[in-house]
Amino acid sequence: MTLGQKKKREFPTAFTVLFIILIFAAILTYIVPSGSFxxxxxxxxxxxxxxxxxxxETQVxxxxxxxxxxxxxxxxxxxxEDGSIKKPIAIPGTYVQIEQQPQGLIEVIKSPILGTMDSVDIMIFVLILGGIIGLVNKVGAFDAGIGALSKKTKGKEFILVILVFALTTLGGTTFGLAEETIAFYPILMPIFLISGFDAITCIAAIYMGxxxxxxxxxxxxxxxxxxxNAAGISFTxxxxxxxxxxxxxxxxxLAYMYWYTVKVKNDPTKSLVYDENKAIKERFLGDYNPDIIIEFTLRRKLIILVFTLAFIILVWGVAFGGWWFEEMSALFLGIAIIIMLLSGLSEKDSVNTFISGAADLIGVVLTIGLARAINIVMDNGMISDTLLNYSINMVxxxxxxMFALAQLGVFSFLGFFIPSSSGLAVLTMPIMAPLADSVGLSRDVVINAYNWGQGLMSFITPTGLILVTLEMAGTTFxxxxxxxxxxxxxMAIYSIIALIISTFI
Incomplete structure (x- = not known):
């Protein structure tokens, strides 16, 4: 760099962004009164x-x-009695302000450790996934499969976007597909890149779906x-x-995504990750060369088949089998062993490849723990109930x-601080839903405001999955x-219009 030449400023990494938000959350615990229902x-x-x-103190x-x-x-x-409501629910009218619970330097430093301990289940899942990706890449199964797929999708590339978006949307609306999508990026990102899309389009198809x-x-x-259930009505x-x-x-x-892909196709420099494309392709495509044809052998086909079946089983387990990360990790560990046996690699080479693949996702794992640390600081600072009480008084x-629109704003606000959909539901609905009765609205209007408000905020909530996703993809917020x-x-305007319509139905 020559004298006088300014160094290009880079946006902070996911770690730095999360740590800044962590400090902000800790500051809030000094400003926002502590309270509890x-x-x-x-x-x-x-x-x-x-x-x-x-x-x-408890009373039975x-x-x-x-x-x-x-x-x-x-x-x-x-x-x-039938198990529809299992979690503790807030009792209306019981909010009290308590002694301030500020989270100081020691609590802030400890919170990432506690966040890591609290998120160990998802971390193990990600590490095992990384190990499998390393194995599949080592035997050339991805490169061979991508080469075969790219020939068949030539000229029909956007169908891939529609298909992935539709499937993830279906998963989201039926069983809350979210954390599980982390497993999709290593297999889908190379396919999107080979198909001529940038990393942002792949993220949008999966994450926005x-x-x-x-x-x-x-x-x-x-x-x-x-x-x-918490609002006292049927979900129907x-x-x-x-x-x-x-x-x-x-x-x-989908229309917005198509507009962006056409813009980038006409002028690749319009890609928002244009300056990162080389690094992203090196990360996901490695030594892949479209001019070198890698034979899609029976061994490689079997490995891709086993890997694909794992995702089908995963979706079934989460949707119908009551699975969570313990079962998902066990599934992928079993798949890893099967791929080792199919790979033709020596015992030492296959194990070292698995470990190396897992090591590639250490950054993603640490991001998960740091994101959880923010929630821990706010929970220990006892400010979530206070924010809810402020919101109740406002609406x-x-x-x-106006009540419906205010509810949309309230749930967007609360969704930023409480990313758990079930946690926000049981905390707020016993109090918020009856308010609809007093203004002559159906309680399902409050359900819509809750869904759409929190969902809108999930596009960017740092304590949710977006920073983990971006770390996985190799780009910045x-x-x-x-x-x-x-x-x-x-989508905010669309939600407002839909919510207003729902008040007249």
């Missing part, structure tokens, strides 16, 4: 309610409908179903309208469409923001 839990073994107050009382009525919890006892599906959930048990209320909104929202998103005196900001604005 009392919570009610149902013990299905003793058929009793356990009330826990802000001092963690018989589980009856009259007790729920006394606590102004407008839910049927059957919802607890699951995000749009989750945002406009129809039967997702982790959002709309649990929220409806408003189901047809939600399905229509999902289809239109998906078409809008309680509104009426009609500023590139994603430039891509997603216009679409986020479009």
């Amino acid at each position: 009392s919570r009610l839990t149902y013990d299905d073994t003793t058929r009793e309610f356990i009330i826990t107050n802000h001092n963690d 009382i018989p589980a009856t409908q009259s007790v729920l009525d006394d606590f102004n919890i407008q839910l049927d006892l059957a919802k607890f 699951s995000s749009i599906g989750t945002m406009f959930s129809t039967v997702n048990p982790f959002s709309v179903v649990i929220a409806s 209320n408003g189901l047809v309208f939600r399905a229509i909104v999902l289809v239109i929202g998906s078409i809008i998103t 309680s005196n509104m009426n009609g469409s 500023n590139k994603w923001w430039k891509y997603i900001a216009p679409l986020m604005g479009i």
Whole structure:
């Protein structure tokens, strides 16, 4: 660099962005008063309610409908007895401000460690996945498969985008496909790159597919179903309208994605990751050379088949088998052993290749732990309930469409701090849903506001999956923001219009 030449400023990595947000969260614990709602839990073994107050003092009382009525919890006892509501729910009118719980330097330094310990299940899954990717790459199965696929999709490349988006949207709207999509990037990114798309398009097809599906959930048990149960209504209320909104929202998103791909195809320099393309291709394509034909042998076909079957089994397990990361990790570990046996590599070479592949995703793993640290700091600072109480006070005196729109804003705001859809549902619905009664609206309007508000924020929430995804893809948040900001604005306007319509249905 010559004297006087300015060094190009680079956007901070995911680690730095998350650490800045972690510090900001810690500062909030000094500014936002600490507070807590009392919570009610149902013990299905003793058929009793356990009330826990802000001092963690518990009271055990018989589980009856009259007790729920006394606590102004407008839910049927059957919802607890049949297991529809399992998590503790906030009791309306019990918020109290407590002694401030500021999170200082020691707590901030410890939080990434605690976040790592709390996220070890997903970390193990990612490391095993990395090991499998290393094995599949080592035997040339990816390169051979990509070469064969690129010939068949020539001239019909956008069908790949539609297919991936449709499948991930379907997963999002039915069973909340989210964290599981981390497994898709190593296999799909090379295919997208060979097909002429940039990394942003691949991220959008996978991440926005699951995000749009989750945002406009129809039967997702982790959002709309649990929220409806906590609101005291059936999840089928408003189901047809939600399905229509999902289809239109998906078409809008696909149209935006198509516009971007055409722009980049006409002028590759318009790609938001143009300056990173070389590094991204080296990361995902390695030594792949389209001019060198790698034979798609029976061995390589079997390995790709086994690898693909793993994803089909994974989707089945999550959707119908009640699986979580323990079962998913076990599945992929078994797949890794099978691929080792099929690879033809020596025992030493296959094990070292697996370890090397896992090491390539260490950065992704550490990002997951740091993202969880932010939630830990806010939880320990006891400010989430205070933010909820502020939100309740803000919307309680509104009426009609203004109430619905305010709810959308509230859930967008709360979704930034509480990325868990089920956690936000059980915390807010017992209090928020009855407010709809007082303004003459159906409670499913609140469910829609909850779904769409939190879902909209998931496009960019750092404590969610986006920074983990970007770390996996090898790009930065500023590139994603430039891509997603216009679409986020479009989807916000669309959600507002749909929500207003829902108040008249």
